[in-house]
Amino acid sequence: MSETTITKDAEDMARDFDERQKRIDDAIALRKPDRVPIIYYTMFWHASYAGITFKEAMYNYAKVSEVTKRIVLELKPDAVAAPHRATLLGPTMELMGYQQLRWPGHGVGENYSYQYIDREYMKPEEYDDYIEDPGWFYLTRYLPRVADAFAPMAGLPQPASMQHTRLVYLTRFFTEEVAAGFSQLAKAGQEAQRAFDSASEFQVEMAALGFPMGQMATGPAPYDYFADNMRGSKGIMLDLFRRKDKLLAAMDRATPIILKGLLEMAGQNPCKIVFLPMHWGLDGFMSPDQFKTFFWPHLRKVIVGLIEAGLVPLVLWEGDCTSRLETIADIPAGKAIYWFERTDLFRAKAVLGDVVCLRGNVPASMLNTGTPQDVREYCKKLIEGVGRDGGFILDGGIGIPDEARLENVRAMFQSVRDFSA
Amino acid sequence: MLEELVRAIADMEEELALQLVRDFVSGGGDPQQVLDACRDAMDLVGKRFEAGEYFLPELMLAGDLLEQISAIVKPLLVGGPQASVKTAGTVLIGTVHGDLHDIGKNIVVFMLEVSGYNVIDLGIDVPVEDFVDKVRELKPPVLALSGFLTLAFDSMKETIDALSDAGLRDSLKIMIGGGQVDEAVRSYTNADAFGLNAMDAVSLCRQWLAA
Numbered sequence: 001m002s003e004t005t006i007t008k009d010a011e012d013m014a015r016d017f018d019e020r021q022k023r024i025d026d027a028i029a030l031r032k033p034d035r036v037p038i039i040y041y042t043m044f045w046h047a048s049y050a051g052i053t054f055k056e057a058m059y060n061y062a063k064v065s066e067v068t069k070r071i072v073l074e075l076k077p078d079a080v081a082a083p084h085r086a087t088l089l090g091p092t093m094e095l096m097g098y099q100q101l102r103w104p105g106h107g108v109g110e111n112y113s114y115q116y117i118d119r120e121y122m123k124p125e126e127y128d129d130y131i132e133d134p135g136w137f138y139l140t141r142y143l144p145r146v147a148d149a150f151a152p153m154a155g156l157p158q159p160a161s162m163q164h165t166r167l168v169y170l171t172r173f174f175t176e177e178v179a180a181g182f183s184q185l186a187k188a189g190q191e192a193q194r195a196f197d198s199a200s201e202f203q204v205e206m207a208a209l210g211f212p213m214g215q216m217a218t219g220p221a222p223y224d225y226f227a228d229n230m231r232g233s234k235g236i237m238l239d240l241f242r243r244k245d246k247l248l249a250a251m252d253r254a255t256p257i258i259l260k261g262l263l264e265m266a267g268q269n270p271c272k273i274v275f276l277p278m279h280w281g282l283d284g285f286m287s288p289d290q291f292k293t294f295f296w297p298h299l300r301k302v303i304v305g306l307i308e309a310g311l312v313p314l315v316l317w318e319g320d321c322t323s324r325l326e327t328i329a330d331i332p333a334g335k336a337i338y339w340f341e342r343t344d345l346f347r348a349k350a351v352l353g354d355v356v357c358l359r360g361n362v363p364a365s366m367l368n369t370g371t372p373q374d375v376r377e378y379c380k381k382l383i384e385g386v387g388r389d390g391g392f393i394l395d396g397g398i399g400i401p402d403e404a405r406l407e408n409v410r411a412m413f414q415s416v417r418d419f420s421a
Numbered sequence: 422m423l424e425e426l427v428r429a430i431a432d433m434e435e436e437l438a439l440q441l442v443r444d445f446v447s448g449g450g451d452p453q454q455v456l457d458a459c460r461d462a463m464d465l466v467g468k469r470f471e472a473g474e475y476f477l478p479e480l481m482l483a484g485d486l487l488e489q490i491s492a493i494v495k496p497l498l499v500g501g502p503q504a505s506v507k508t509a510g511t512v513l514i515g516t517v518h519g520d521l522h523d524i525g526k527n528i529v530v531f532m533l534e535v536s537g538y539n540v541i542d543l544g545i546d547v548p549v550e551d552f553v554d555k556v557r558e559l560k561p562p563v564l565a566l567s568g569f570l571t572l573a574f575d576s577m578k579e580t581i582d583a584l585s586d587a588g589l590r591d592s593l594k595i596m597i598g599g600g601q602v603d604e605a606v607r608s609y610t611n612a613d614a615f616g617l618n619a620m621d622a623v624s625l626c627r628q629w630l631a632a
Binding site (some may be wrong): 108115123233240286287363369 | 433435474475476478481485519520528546570571572574575596603604605606608609617620
């Protein structure tokens with residue numbers, strides 16, 4: 001290949017990148033793009049596509065990059081949510097002795113998705129400890145319960161209680177066991193860096209091929225931060241009655257910490273889309289009043305904080321959120337993406353069309369069990385109905401399900417080319 | 422007093438309900454009457470859930486409150502709970518193989534139990550053979566299959582196919598639920614019905630097991 005051809009190719013790729021990025025940017029800004037954009041997102045479908053095990057998809061960095069690249073070159077999405085940071089976790093989780101997940105080859109079969117273990121990781125009486133000193137609570141209570149390497153830290157005293165000559169006596173808590181824990185964490189850290197590097201290299205490679213990233217930093221709603229990771233589903237729901245003031249105070253404490261973490265994470269990356277998946281605020285999981293009190297105000301602070309920093313919150317509203325639509329309309333217009341799993345997008349468009357770019361929502365059941373014709377018709381309706389005037393990105397309900405039929409995925413990606421001219 | 426207890430439970434007034442129970446039994450009240458009041462209260466909770474006034478957190482709190490009340494009154498029952506309480510029928514339930522989720526299933530179990538059904542819970546990640554063996558052994562009129570992940574679509578289908586192959590399908594009503602389950606999944610798995618929440622499961626059982 002001559003040098004001019006390479007330059008020509010690079011120019012084409014750069015132009016493709018800009019075109020795709022503009023298509024996404026237009027959709028976010030509620031302008032009408034040249035056609036409806038589509039983003040590639042999955043947890044483990046690339047394993048099914050390439051015929052590798054889910055276990056390999058959690059352990060083999062190079063393989064995941066290779067098969068995802070093959071998929072991207074075939075489907076030509078407008079942006080790619082690289083599966084790396086969500087799935088290439090196996091080696092590091094083993095080294096740290098991570099307890100909140102069971103993953104393929106480690107508690108579930110080699111061809112199953114990883115699964116979260118819903119337990120109480122923070123006791124009901126510990127809200128005050130969190131509120132007083134979240135960092136110390138994390139180091140000595142939460143982290144030792146969720147990862148073996150942190151277990152020796154459970155005995156550390158609150159360092160902020162010590163000063164001057166007492167610091168001499170602080171050192172005696174840093175025992176051989178604590179040192180061994182830190183040493184194990186250093187091993188995990190090196191592995192995590194390898195996983196992180198593979199994600200960064202993949203991002204650079206994708207950009208060179210003309211494909212922007214679909215999301216990068218990821219964080220929780222403050223309510224989910226306590227529900228998923230600390231109190232467990234039962235604990236948090238009981239707290240709505242028994243400890244509502246403590247829960248609110250703890251979320252007040254956590255919200256700026258979550259936001260700051262996201263700003264730091266996102267600030268290091270050219271991709272401005274920040275992924276916020278919602279788990280416990282959907283219809284049925286709490287009343288509209290509970291949503292307005294315990295879920296939305298703190299989440300809104302995160303969303304608005306991200307927008308003010310020039311970032312684009314991508315909020316995945318799992319399940320059906322129809323009763324929330326009016327409430328969640330209260331954000332700056334044209335600055336975010338709301339991705340709905342089961343909420344009727346036509347209804348969402350009517351309420352939120354002037355406020356936020358919508359994304360979704362070909363059902364997982366259709367992608368897994370339907371026909372390409374089913375998918376085409378469904379996508380056509382969305383593209384022509386919801387996407388007609390812009391402000392819409394086509395995708396599955398939660399991306400491409402792990403078991404989706406290839407011909408159905410192809411039909412979904414073809415539909416934006418066929419129907420949004 | 423018992424009316425007040427029914428109201429307190431149904432209105433989620435936990436402290437008051439527990440105090441009323443303690444006062445009632447320490448005053449020599451019949452513990453069985455407390456359990457009957459709990460059932461009446463749960464009828465109200467179920468109705469409010471169906472009416473869209475109550476949501477999952479209320480079911481969780483009611484479940485936890487009932488456990489606390491049971492712990493107070495059950496040791497006082499002579500000869501255990503009255504055997505005269507008739508069960509409305511047996512439901513076999515479990516999360517299909519490959520899926521470890523049980524939050525939704527546990528809520529369904531709880532709502533079926535308080536609605537008078539005898540629920541046999543096989544737990545999570547239940548192999549196809551276990552469902553087949555248990556259906557053969559117990560001959561329940563209703564089987565409920567739960568699953569949160571999309572992989573559960575195939576696990577549900579495999580389970581129901583195996584029941585058909587074993588000649589056990591015809592006498593059995595099968596409901597599925599959880600996660601992204603919908604009509605397309607019902608049709609794919611050949612289940613009789615799907616449900617979006619725990620009260621759907623109760624309604625289906627009432628429909629199927631009506632005398």
